[in-house]
Amino acid sequence: MRIMLVIYMSHMSIDKVFFDTKKIQKLGRIQLSDALLINAGLQVGDTVDIYFDTTSRQIIIRTAEVTPSPQSPAKDKTPKGPEV
Numbered sequence: 032m033r034i035m036l037v038i039y040m041s042h043m044s045i046d047k048v049f050f051d052t053k054k055i056q057k058l059g060r061i062q063l064s065d066a067l068l069i070n071a072g073l074q075v076g077d078t079v080d081i082y083f084d085t086t087s088r089q090i091i092i093r094t095a096e097v098t099p100s101p102q103s104p105a106k107d108k109t110p111k112g113p114e115v
Contacts, residue, residue, distance in 0.1 A: 050067045068074065073094065082091040 048070075050070075051064050053061050055061055063073075071092075071094075073079065078095040078097050080093050080095045082093070083089075084091060
């Protein structure tokens with residue numbers, strides 16, 4: 032007798048997804064995998080905020096909300112001759 036079990040997970044969400052086990056490198060660095068960066072929506076050079084939850088002892092990395100700095104006006108780089 033075969034029994035088929037079908038589970039509908041439409042109302043279920045996954046809070047944590049395991050990606051890898053890494054060793055802490057010199058200077059306290061941890062290399063994040065490409066898959067983790069892609070799934071987190073991060074790219075090399077992005078700015079992140081790092082939090083430490085003292086209750087759960089977990090390290091939390093979130094995309095930083097960086098406000099764009101005002102651009103300085105473009106400088107005219109053409110050489111200037113003596114004024115007449």
